[in-house]
Amino acid sequence: MSIRHVFSCVVATAILAFALPTISHAQTPAPLVIRGATIIDGISDTPIRDRSLLIEGSTIRDIVPADAAPTAGAQVLDLGGKFIIPGLFDSHVHWQDWMGELYVNHGVTSIMALLNVPKAARVKSQEAADLPRLFHNGGRPQFSEASTEPEIRQAVRTWLLNEPDLANFPQYNERIARAWAIGADETHKAGILVFGHTDEAPGSLRDGIDILEHVWGFAEALMSAQELRAFREGKFLTWATFLNDQNRLKQMISDAVRRGAYLNPTLNYEWGGMSSHARELEIEDYLTLSNPDLAYFPRNITDGILARHRQIKNFSSRYENTPWVSRLSLEDRKEFAAGYRNVLDFTRSYVAAGGKIQAGTDTVTGGTPG
Numbered sequence: 001m002s003i004r005h006v007f008s009c010v011v012a013t014a015i016l017a018f019a020l021p022t023i024s025h026a027q028t029p030a031p032l033v034i035r036g037a038t039i040i041d042g043i044s045d046t047p048i049r050d051r052s053l054l055i056e057g058s059t060i061r062d063i064v065p066a067d068a069a070p071t072a073g074a075q076v077l078d079l080g081g082k083f084i085i086p087g088l089f090d091s092h093v094h095w096q097d098w099m100g101e102l103y104v105n106h107g108v109t110s111i112m113a114l115l116n117v118p119k120a121a122r123v124k125s126q127e128a129a130d131l132p133r134l135f136h137n138g139g140r141p142q143f144s145e146a147s148t149e150p151e152i153r154q155a156v157r158t159w160l161l162n163e164p165d166l167a168n169f170p171q172y173n174e175r176i177a178r179a180w181a182i183g184a185d186e187t188h189k190a191g192i193l194v195f196g197h198t199d200e201a202p203g204s205l206r207d208g209i210d211i212l213e214h215v216w217g218f219a220e221a222l223m224s225a226q227e228l229r230a231f232r233e234g235k236f237l238t239w240a241t242f243l244n245d246q247n248r249l250k251q252m253i254s255d256a257v258r259r260g261a262y263l264n265p266t267l268n269y270e271w272g273g274m275s276s277h278a279r280e281l282e283i284e285d286y287l288t289l290s291n292p293d294l295a296y297f298p299r300n301i302t303d304g305i306l307a308r309h310r311q312i313k314n315f316s317s318r319y320e321n322t323p324w325v326s327r328l329s330l331e332d333r334k335e336f337a338a339g340y341r342n343v344l345d346f347t348r349s350y351v352a353a354g355g356k357i358q359a360g361t362d363t364v365t366g367g368t369p370g
Helices: 003-008 014-022 097-105 119-125 149-160 177-189 201-206 216-222 225-232 246-258 267-274 278-289 299-310 330-352
Strands: 032-035 051-056 059-065 075-078 088-093 108-113 133-136 194-196 211-213 262-264
Touching: 097 108, 119 133, 149 177, 177 194, 177 201, 201 211, 201 216, 201 246, 216 246, 246 330, 267 278, 267 299, 267 330, 278 299
Parallel strands: 032 075, 088 108, 108 133, 194 211, 211 262
Antiparallel strands: 032 051, 051 059
């Protein structure tokens, strides 16, 4: 299944896990009718009220009038005042085997794993109650900027044997642009989308990227050659202060939207420390990670996850990679705040222009799974 197909599907399975304990695996489960809840189906423009959900086995069979007589032998569950939503999809996950229950219990029923997941694990995840459905990038096609066109196309064909759902290419830049474009062309022939990092958003869009991870590729495209060199030498706090040429940004966004490109801005991963919700999110993570039932959670990463709510991603040589916001100078904090506003404005403009946003967390660096 191509990833365009995957992301178009309404995923609504593990959200109903509360009903599973009543179902015997030794016999065909009775139909289940859920009444009273407001239904968000991911397709309709408005919430669906005064309807019931009919579930047969593991399939949502129909949405029926609330007063419809239930199927003979059906179990009826009244969830008045509650909501039923599609399962959520995290499109950017550095998957590890211990993450499954956390995802499912947060309502995330599918993830895109950035590795080559064995087929047996992918098949198991389609049915397992304690795993999200695992889609994967199958690793990366093995080509470089020096590869010839036949070598690049063969590398993609070899990689396709891993049954990838999405292509994650090396970071796009001017050096690898030629090879990148050839690889994207061969990948698109197989009906698979290409995503990844880019140092130059317009060029990567021209050469076939379908999903842009992060926003910095737009900012770098606005820098002069001298500014870009200084940025790479660590002389600027953040790329985000360069997102300020509205005319050029409008044109870049228009081109991206016209090409149907998705944007994954990874706001929490990069900018969570500047959010007005940072403190409440830190407390929420702390309470989750303190749960004794999470004995399997790797404790060596707990502190890092909690700390990220107080940190900001820095690109200058003046600080470490993720300095604490409270320890920044007043001037530097103002600069980060200005960059943060620019990123929010850019994302808002992308949506207003008709652009499509993906939700991908960059977990585990990006936070608690789910």
